[in-house]
Structures are given as structure tokens and as C-alpha cells.
Amino acid sequence: MGRRPLPAPGLAALLLGVLAGAAQADPCADLPPASVTLERLEVPASSHHRHGLEALQKLGAQASRPGHLVLGLTRGQAVVSYEVKLPRLLDASGRWECASPQLTLRYGYRPITIYVAREFPPGSCAHKEILAHEQRHVEAYQAHARRIEAEIRATLQSRFAGQGPWRGPAHQIPEQLRQELEQRWVPYVKLMLDQVEPIQRAIDTPEEYTRVAASCDGEIARALGKRQR
Template sequence: MLTSGAVIHAHAATAFQQRCEQMAASSGSAARFASRANGYRIDNGISYVALTQMKRPPQQAGLVLGLTRAESRVDLQIDGPTLQDPASGIECAAPRITVTLSYPPIVVYVGREFAAGTCAYREILAHEMRHLKSYTDALPKVEEQVRERLGRRFDGKPLYARAGQARGLLQQEINGNWLPYINNEMLKIEKLQEGIDSPQEYARLSKVCAGEVQSLIGSTRRTRSSPQPAP
């Protein structure tokens, strides 16, 4: 068991506990963070039909004219000093946990049917920029929340375990508790996108620019459904 409470019962271990507490106090913040949104790129080369198929979760109704794809990454590393007390068979650790939250460059798609510079293109791109801002604004908020939770658990506190077990038990705690928690917080950012992709917003986009969007969609549908000339 890995604990921040004392598991040493012999009076002779008091000096060891004091050394552990001093080590933990001098090691600085246990949780170190870096969060990076590595920019974005715009892709105009995919049809709105393909974008509709790409959307996850799938679009239940209507068509996807643009799409913003962000893949979150969580990297969590641990290190930090340890001390052992041979008399009691106990060791203490002052863990340092480095958490990196990041997005590779986010890809913003606008259906290739909508030419750059047109009213329809500008409206669709503006909608996708709302998604982009949602992703990048949420990242530091997740960092702040996770930092506070990790700080309550680890900052300034020596963790005790049987000799040779502290690092392994800490890794188990990280893998079993903290990584799932952080990944779940990152997934909540995806939920924010649902508010942007409301039925009302899809209806609005379908009617903007004096019917330009509906006209383009209608013409491409007719082209795909019309008989093709024999070779």
C-alpha cells in the first residue's frame, strides 16, 4: 500500500520520517504541467459527403459541410527521489509527476464543393473556427483542474511503502486512477462540441448566403444521381 500517512511504528524511525518530510518539502511541486495546442491547418480537399461519413459520432440528420478534427494526447511521467530505512524495511518517495496535455495540429475541413472566398465558405469556416476555439480554450482549464487534484494528493507529502515497492505502487495508482481521470476530462471537451453543432445551427447554415449552400448541395446531388455516359 502506498500512503502519505505514517506506516512506521518504531520510535527509532522518527528521524527517518523527518528526513522524508524534508525531502518532500524541498522537492518542489509534485505536479508539473505542459499543455500545447500545436496550431491548425485547413483542408479544402474532401467532399461534404465524405465529411458526413467521417464525423464521429455519426451525424444523425442532415449533412456535414465542415468538420474539425482534434486528437487529444495525454502523457504522464513520474520520477523523484526515494529514501529507505533498513531498520523498518520502509521507504519513502517524493514523487514528481509531469503531465503533458496536447493536440497535434488540429485539422479544419471545409467541403471541397465550397470555393474559398464565397459566402458559403466563409460561413462554414466561421462555424468550424468556433470548434477550434472551444478546443484550445478548454485545454488550459483541464490543466488547472487536474493540477489542483494532483496537488491535493501529492504536493509536499512523502509517500510510504515497503522497501522497493513505492515506485511500482505509484505507477499502479497513476495507471489505474489518474490516467483514466485525465482522459475523461479531455473527453469532456468533445461534449462541448455538441452545443456548437445544434440542430438550429445546422438549419441556419443550410439557409445562409441567400440559399447558396442549398443550391450547391442540390447541384452536386443531381450530378451524382444523373446517368453517366457510356464509355
């Protein structure tokens, strides 16, 4: 009976390496890759005409320029919300786990509300002129939300989708993730949304106030004169 040849030393080392790698395979690798989905909220603006000039002065007191009456006003509410799916694996001891966040974050301005003083009823030239001005504010909200989308997406993907699974003591990852989102990322996105305010103020220049007030062959000026009597 012939003797079976022994494997070459190099081949034996390779086989041992493969077996050791299989035994040490990371079960967390079976989790789906972490992901970030960003959804920009886009809703049509709604118009309201129930407030008179006096009420609009109070509503727009912080945004208006001194010495100018508020004929119309646009308000956008910055909102941020999120939804998380969190596939997890628990180790055999029950003490440790790994997880892969699947984050969906929604952001934008909702609602966006346009107010036009009731002294300028729908269908009038004054109403059309004031509404056209306020529509510029609506477009500024929408354009800003689009402008910051790429930066928000890149930042969140770097944090959540650019790394491997989260690992830690069992049953603690969901709360850690919630706290991080609430304390860091929701305020971050809201801060980005609030950067629209200087853009909005730049629309309401003294020249624009004067132009709108002088439009419609004095219709607006006459209504303001009646108010001041």
C-alpha cells in the same frame, strides 16, 4: 576544589529530548517536497480540404444531426501524458525506501483538425462561412481545456503534493506510482476532456445548420443541389 552544580531537572529533561529528537530525525525529510506541474497543450488547428461531401458524411456520422449534411467537421484528439522524477532514499537495511514524486502532467487536444468539403474551395464565400463555423468548435476545445485546468491541478496537488514522502518496501514505489497514474489519473483527466462533447453538440443546432446552408447568396445551397442530382 568546589563541586560542579548539577543541571536542574527541567534542563536535563530538555537536553535529553533534544538529543532523542536528533537521533530520531527522519532522513526522508531531506528529500525535495513533492510537486505537481500541469501543462496545457495548445496547438493551432490544421485545415484539410481533400475530402468531399460524401467522405465527410462518413467521418462525421456520429457527431452530425439526422437529416443534415456535414459541410465541415472539426475533430480534437484528447491526449494525456506525464513525466515523473522520483528522488528516493533507501534505508540502511536495504528493505525500505521513501520517495518524493515530481509529477509533470500534460493534457489537451492534439491534433485539432478542421475539414471543409472540397466542393467549397479556399477563397470562396462558402469556404469562409463554413470555416468560421468550424472555428467555433476549435475555440470550444480550447476554452474547455482552460476551464478544467484549476480543478485538475487542485485534485492532483491534493493527492501528490499535499502529503509527505511516499514510504514502502524497497524498489516498489516507482511501479506503484506508475499503476496509479495509468489506472486512475490518466483516465480521470481524459474523462474531464471528454466533457467537451455536449458543448460541441450545442454549437450544431438546427438553426445554425440552416443559417450556414443559406449563406453566401445560395452558393452552398446550389452546391448541395448539384450533389443531389
